[in-house]
Amino acid sequence: MFYNNLTRAKGTNFSAKKQGLAYICGNLKNKIQLMMPFVPVLSDQSPFFKILILILIIFVSALFTMLLGILVLVPFYGTDILNHLSAATSMTNPKDVSIMKFIQVVNQFGIFIIPAFVFAYLENRRIPEFLKLDKTIDLKSFVLTTLVIFTVLPFTHWLLTINQNLRLPEFLGWLETWMKENEEAAAKLTEAFLKTERLSGLFVNILIVGVLAAVGEELLFRAVLIRLFNNWFKNIHLAVIVSALLFSAFHLQFYGFLPRFMLGLLFGYLFIWSGTIWLPVLAHFLNNASAVVVYYLFNVGTITTDAEEFGATDDWAILVLSLMGSLALLWGINYFERNKTEKPDKNNAIQIL
Numbered sequence: 001m002f003y004n005n006l007t008r009a010k011g012t013n014f015s016a017k018k019q020g021l022a023y024i025c026g027n028l029k030n031k032i033q034l035m036m037p038f039v040p041v042l043s044d045q046s047p048f049f050k051i052l053i054l055i056l057i058i059f060v061s062a063l064f065t066m067l068l069g070i071l072v073l074v075p076f077y078g079t080d081i082l083n084h085l086s087a088a089t090s091m092t093n094p095k096d097v098s099i100m101k102f103i104q105v106v107n108q109f110g111i112f113i114i115p116a117f118v119f120a121y122l123e124n125r126r127i128p129e130f131l132k133l134d135k136t137i138d139l140k141s142f143v144l145t146t147l148v149i150f151t152v153l154p155f156t157h158w159l160l161t162i163n164q165n166l167r168l169p170e171f172l173g174w175l176e177t178w179m180k181e182n183e184e185a186a187a188k189l190t191e192a193f194l195k196t197e198r199l200s201g202l203f204v205n206i207l208i209v210g211v212l213a214a215v216g217e218e219l220l221f222r223a224v225l226i227r228l229f230n231n232w233f234k235n236i237h238l239a240v241i242v243s244a245l246l247f248s249a250f251h252l253q254f255y256g257f258l259p260r261f262m263l264g265l266l267f268g269y270l271f272i273w274s275g276t277i278w279l280p281v282l283a284h285f286l287n288n289a290s291a292v293v294v295y296y297l298f299n300v301g302t303i304t305t306d307a308e309e310f311g312a313t314d315d316w317a318i319l320v321l322s323l324m325g326s327l328a329l330l331w332g333i334n335y336f337e338r339n340k341t342e343k344p345d346k347n348n349a350i351q352i353l
Helices: 002-035 047-077 081-088 094-123 139-151 153-164 170-194 199-233 236-250 254-274 278-299 316-338
Strands: none
Touching (some): 047 199, 139 278, 254 316
């Protein structure tokens, strides 16, 4: 009896202490919230100011991740790592390629992924909702997007041909020469980067060029920039166009500007129609990964057409079918997204058109 009463007393005492501790923690939490209100610091700022902050975030993140990446490489290449990095741009041996692939991974996180998440936190705090990561892809849109990426391929190559035949005025000849030299250097780097005859190398290339590039670039150019430009211009179509222009210009390859701009438009409209970042990520991934696979198949001798010519044609009938088929598929995606059973949230900054 005495033991039971003692046990009850101890239990009651423990419960009281537990409640007291919960009360203290609750008060402490309330005081912290009063001192540091849960208000995103950029929520009331102008779009122009937000863009400036985004540029600053990208600069700081890129610098920090690059320094961190160099520190990671020091144990493997010694304190002379900067000379190794300078030599690696020539891609003359497998070690150079490995270094450049590592730097590419670092850049994807430092320039695209981390800045997008940091900016989303400062702007909204609800990161998945802000970046449209919280919605899945509709099966019909998944299938149609897969089809449109391959259907548009002949038209994309035609745009590339048009782009490559463009000539600047004579007084800008120096600029045209500089762009051609950069284009040739970029082509050599790409070829060395993707050249592999091993499945492990193929999977690494798909991860870097397909997955990371698709996720990182879509987070920045679509999830963040389209929202910012839409808030600034009050015109979603203009926001998509400007983000596509920046997307194409960022790659610094003038002779691929038009097809990349067209893809930027495609990715942008997939984003605003679906209301999820995963649909343009899928499209971007399929576009990049298919080029990686074609490079691989060409290197191992399975196919005789390289990635630069894969899907290209001079047949106007095929080009027209490519364009019309792509537009029909995009119309289908828009139609299915409009007629989903779940209605879009009217409070979202970006609406499904």
